[in-house]
Each structure stands twice: as C-alpha cells, then as structure tokens.
Amino acid sequence: MAGSTILEKTTCYHCGDDCDTLNISIDEKNFCCNGCKGVYQVLSENKLCSYYTYNDHPGASQERTDKRFDYLSEPTIISELIDYTDAEKTIVTFYVPQIHCSSCLWLLEQLNKINPAIHYGRVDFLKKQLNIRFDHRQVSLRQVVELLDDIGYEPLISLQDIIKEQNAATKDNLVSKIAVAGFCFGNVMLLSFPEYFGIAAAEQSFKYFFGLLNILFILPVVFYSGSGYFISAWQNLRNKVLNIDFPLALGIAVLFIRSVVEIITRSGAGFADTLCGLVFFLLIGKFVQKKTYHHISFERDYRSFFPVAVQIIEDSTERPVPLSQLHTGHRIVIRHNEIIPADAILLKGEALVDFSFVTGEAIPVGKTLGEIIYAGGRQTGEAIELEVIKPVSQSYLTQLWNNEAFTRKQDNRMQTFNDKVSKYFTVVLLTIAFAAFLFWLPTDFKRGLAAFTAVLIVACPCALALSTPFTMSAALGVFDKNRFYLKNTAVVEQLAAIDTIVLDKTGTITNGNNSSIELKADLTSEQKQLVYSVCMNSSHPLSRMICHFLGREERLEVTRYTEIAGRGITADIYPHRLRIGSRKFVPGPRSTTPEATCVHIMIDEKYLGYFSFVQSYRNGLEKIAELKAGYNLQLLSGDQNHELPELLPFFGFEANMHFNQSPQQKLDFIQSLQANGNKIMMIGDGLNDSGALKQSDLGIAVTDNINNFSPGSDAILDGGSFHLLPVFLRFSKDTVNIIHFSFLISLTYNLIGLSYAITGKLSPLTAAILMPVSTVTIISFTSLATHFAAKRRKLL
C-alpha cells in the first residue's frame, strides 16, 4: 500500500462517534463534525464544560444542523405552543427526546448561564420534558429553540401536542382521594378499637362520642373519595350495563346508611371501619391500574411527526406557512431531513426520499422530476421544490385518519373478565340479599333488614375488583422488563383473547435498519479497504451499511472526494481512483437483479461488481411461524410479492399472504376478518399500518427505538424482543388464569361472610377482619402467582 497514509481512529469528544477527519478540533479535542464542535464552543464560552465531566461523550451527534425555525416567529404558532405568558415572562414546556443522562439534566438547567433572559429550565427526566421560563422582551421563543438546538437538544415540536394532552389527562385527583380515604381509615380504625375490645360500662359515654366522630370521618370518604363509584354506577345503569361499580356503590351506600343509623339510634357500632378500608383499598387498586408510561405516547398519528410549518415560495421569496394553511398549488421547499407534508409533484432537485416512517423501509427511494411524492417521506440530500397537489388532510396517507376507526371512541374493545362476571355477580348478590330479607320478614322485620344489608356489605366484591388491577399491573411490569410496553392493563386480557395474528412485512418482520448485504464481487482485502475508506466519508445510509458490512478496516486518506446526492461517490486514494454508486453513475455490464437495491463499484476504471441489499428477517420469525398451530397467521404487506418464496415456509399458504395492500385496504382487511368473529392482533410499524392497528382488537407497533416515532397503538414492542412474542402470548393466558383463580378465592371469602350475613348477625368486628384479610390474600396471591408464572416462562 505504497503512498497511502493510515489514519488513527479518534472519537468525538462530544458525542463519541468515530471521527472521519482530524481537521475539526479545538483545545486539543477532536470532533466528528462542526455541529459537535459548535456545541463544545458554546459550552466552553459559557464555562459549562462540567457537562463533559459527569458522563463520557454525553452529547448527541450534531451532523445534521440545517434545521429551520422561522415558523416560530408566527404568532399563531407561538400561542399554541406556550403554557403561559404575561407582560414580562413566558413559560413553555418542550418535549426533548435527547434527554438521556445526568449531563443533559445539568446542562439544560444551566440555560440561564448561557442567556440570562432565560429565568430557569427545569427537566422532568422520565417524561423527557423541559420547562423553561424566559423574558420574551429580551429573547424570543425562536431564539430559545435555536439555543437549545445549538447545544444539541432540539425540542420536538409537532402539531399534536402530546405534552398538553398528557397534562390534561392526569388531573383527576386520585391521589388526593386516596389521601383522604387513608387518613379517615386510620382514624376510624383507632376510634373503633375500643368498641371491638369492649368498653367498660362506666365509660359508655365514649362509645357515642367515638360513633359521632366516625360519622364525621366517613362523610368525606363516601362523598369525596367514593363519589366516582356512584357516578360510574349511575352512568352504567343508564346505559343498561351492570358492571362491577354497581355492587361496589351499593355496598358503600349500604355501609354508610347502616353505620349512620346504628350510631345515631345507639343500636350498634356501625361499619365505619369496613367502609373506610373498602374505599381505601379500591382506590389503591385504581391507582395501581393507572400506571402509565409518560415518555411513550400511544396516541400518535401523522400530526405528531409532521412539521408544524413548511417553507413556501411566493413571488420568489420564501416564507413559512403553518400546515393548516397549506393549499393545493403552493410551491414548497423541502430541505435535507425535512418531511414532505402533503402529496406533491417534484418540480426541481434530486429527490431521494426515505419512507421509513410510512413503510418501515429504511433505504431511500429516488424520484424523478414530475413524479408524485406521497406525504410522509423524508427528503435526504439536497433541497427540492415541489408543488402541492392535495391538502394535508386529504393526502394518500393522511386521509386514512378520516376513517371512522379513528373517530370512534373505544376504550376497551373487548369485554374483560370482570365485565362478564360482574353482571352475573350482581344478579346473584341481589337475589341472595332479597331472599334473606324475605326469609326473616315474617318473623322479625328488623332482623330481615339486618340480614339484607349484611349480605350487601359482606359480598361487596372488593377482592374481585382488586384481583384484575393487581394481576395486570404485575404482568405489565413483567412485559416492561422485556421491553414490551402496553398502553394499559386491559391490554393484557386482550392479548390473551386474540385468535388471529396479522403481520406487516417491511420493518415488522424484516429488520428496519439492517438489511443484509451481499457482496457480488471478488474484492481483495486491499480493495475492500479502499471501498471502506471512501464510504466512511459519506453519511448516506447505504454507505453506512457498506462500512458496517466491511467491518473495521484501517482508514486510508482520501483526496478529491465528491459525492453527488442520489448517484454516487468518486474519490482518489493514491494511486487509485474509485467510483461507487448507482447503475447510472457507474458504467458496467447490465445484468443485475432488478428488485434489490444495488451499489456498484469501480476501481481504476475497472468494473468489479456490486453490493446488493436484501431485507433480512428479524430474529425469531421462525418462532412466530410456530404460532400457526394455535393462531390464524396472516401477512399483510404494502410491497410487491417478490419475497413470497422466502416467506412461504413461515406462513404456510399463499392465501395467508396479502401483498400490494394500500393503507386503506389494510384497514378493510382487518374489518373483514372481524366480521367473521375473529379477534385480531395486528403487528405493524409504519404510518401505513395505522388504520389496521387502530381497527384491530389489539394493535402492536414494533420499533427499534421506543423514543422514535411509532404509530398509534395499544402496545409498543421493542424490535429486540420480537422473538419473545409467542412467550408473551402464553404469559398473558397465564395471567388470565390467575385472575380466574383469584376470583374463586374471593368467592370463598364471600361465602364465608355470607354464612354470617344471612343469619342477620354480622358483627362489625367480623366484617372489619374479613374485608382486609380477603384483600391482602388477593393482592399477595396475584402478585406472587404472576411472578412465578413469569419465572416459568423465563420472562424474569
């Protein structure tokens, strides 16, 4: 290798990536790109270099720094983004996906050192949110965002403001209700002990005093903490549904009335203790069930990743226009890494569009002038000009959201076990209560009433109401450890109930990022080194993949490097000359496989061959294929059917494989399966699956990075856990069995309680012991059983 110099490998001080050149350095520190160096300069000027002491290479790579924030000067857009503003200050909350370590936290809370007009920055680490208060007379919102971008923390600003939706959703003071119930529970228990242990005859006056205090305590428990149950029961009754809230509300009401009557008439001690305990435990169950992932959004649609505004050309000047005002006929400019927001015709420039958001296909597609480019693609390479031919909401992709599947409000698409059981439970409960009443009525009216109320008290399905939330939240924790994130606890039950699995192809069963590369050329190791050195200089995804494929070669110094976007690279490595790129770019024999993407190589004017990129399948596809035995397995792809022969063994029959499906057809396909009574799980990844994911009984989005975009779904599965899917399905069935079994346990307790109750002689002490004991049994049984089931399935 005469005449070639070998470069040492250095890593970027800021982000830790390999440095391509040694030219970008300052203070004896090397950087991979000017962006990273810029961040370092901003930080060092402001004496914020402690950023680098908390973690090694805390920064994110800054290779792409041509973002534009002109639209943040538009008053209409500003007013939508900010939380609060007055004459002096503005408060705004940003979602910053880059937040990942303590250095990020430290830096973002030191913003006032860079610009004193920023009063403070506060980070919520788990939600990846940054709350900033700034003086808008001295610094504009746009400047704040630009500052954040300069230091490498570009906020994600989208039309669908997830932050505000989430903050609105959490305002239901469940915690306050639990606090009140817990406070009263403790006090009432204390005041009830003397009654349980017996009070001397001389001190009977205390009994009445304690009783009155108990009434005071149960008032807030019933009318504040327990109010939700009455409201829910009433609403369900009006909709002619008997759900579990009805017997619960009935139990609470009966407990309350009987306690008040007994205490005031001095005929007994009342059940204040049981009442407070019941409400307290029920609310705890509700709290456990409400576990959510703040940093993952399950409700995303196209709006959450489309830009807020787009640059249009009018009278040969550019200006930003909010997407809602974008009309047909507008001429728009899309720069490197920007998303095309509406169906448009390419007028100028070399389009190389990455449709990975839409289809999951990672390799960019070249488009020629005059061709229609569908919305949702991301331009890579130079700036292009397009003419909008359809408004944003009417584009090929986005019109999917006009379908009724998206407007329908559906919380639980399937009846849960609780819903099914509680209907019968309520009927049986009322029957027993009235039977007991009628039995005693002829002999002793008072005793009949006592028996009637006692039945309703003792059979109050507290344990039943708790078994599902506790089992499901334990299961949710297990899934979470295996990087399978469910939207809520009800999804576990849905997972157990499905009988049909529909899979998308690209990005779902194929690997989004790592297509397998085949080298169809005889290259010597020296030639490989040459190709590697050249490709290392390009940020094009295909070049990156080639470098990855060739592995860590030593890099040679490259001169006269030119990259023509969408075509290829020419470069010199003394004494060789290389030409790497598309067929048009590299002259040579014309016999390549038509369907695969190819990169051709020419060294010293001699054609050597090509790299071909074929999608590889995710690990564990064969395990999914084994599910054929128990499930109806279908493939639903938007692609051509040239991979049919490879996929046939996995799916069995050609009839189960559907190619060339448009987003709308995918949705319709799911609907047609549902019409046959199937319960469908759809697994997809791109925006084109959104309709099918929403329509299906259980939509799972597969993604390789959970913080990246994923379409709205019920669950998000990390690509690395794809092979565990069959285990997840079996485990979900286990948890449903656990719920069934805990239901039996709670029934046993109910029967024991009933045997006391129907005699009309239920003592407050019995109720006060039975209720917490049954609750604790259920909670510990479900938690332990779920844990063991997970162990057995090797998920823990």
Next chain:
Amino acid sequence: MSILYFLIGCSVLLALVFLGAFFWAQKNGQNDDLYTPSMRMLLDEEDEIPPEK
C-alpha cells in the same frame, strides 16, 4: 377519663394538619416528578470560575 375528649381532639387536629400539608404539597406539584430530583442532587452546584488575571 374526660381528658380523652381533649386528647382525641388534639390528635385529630394534628392529623388534619398533616393531611393539609400533603394536599399543599400535592397542589404545589411536589409529587409530580419523583425521579429527577434524585439525579439533580448528585450534580455539584459550582461557583463561577474567577476570570484569569
């Protein structure tokens, strides 16, 4: 034993104060983010480096 009336009054009052404190903390947003402060406390509050002479 009538001192009990007074004592129970005191204990309930004290408990109410704690409940009130919890409500105040809740409203104040002190329970909104339970994770970040654990990281924040590990970062040093550093003094301005004095400008070199």
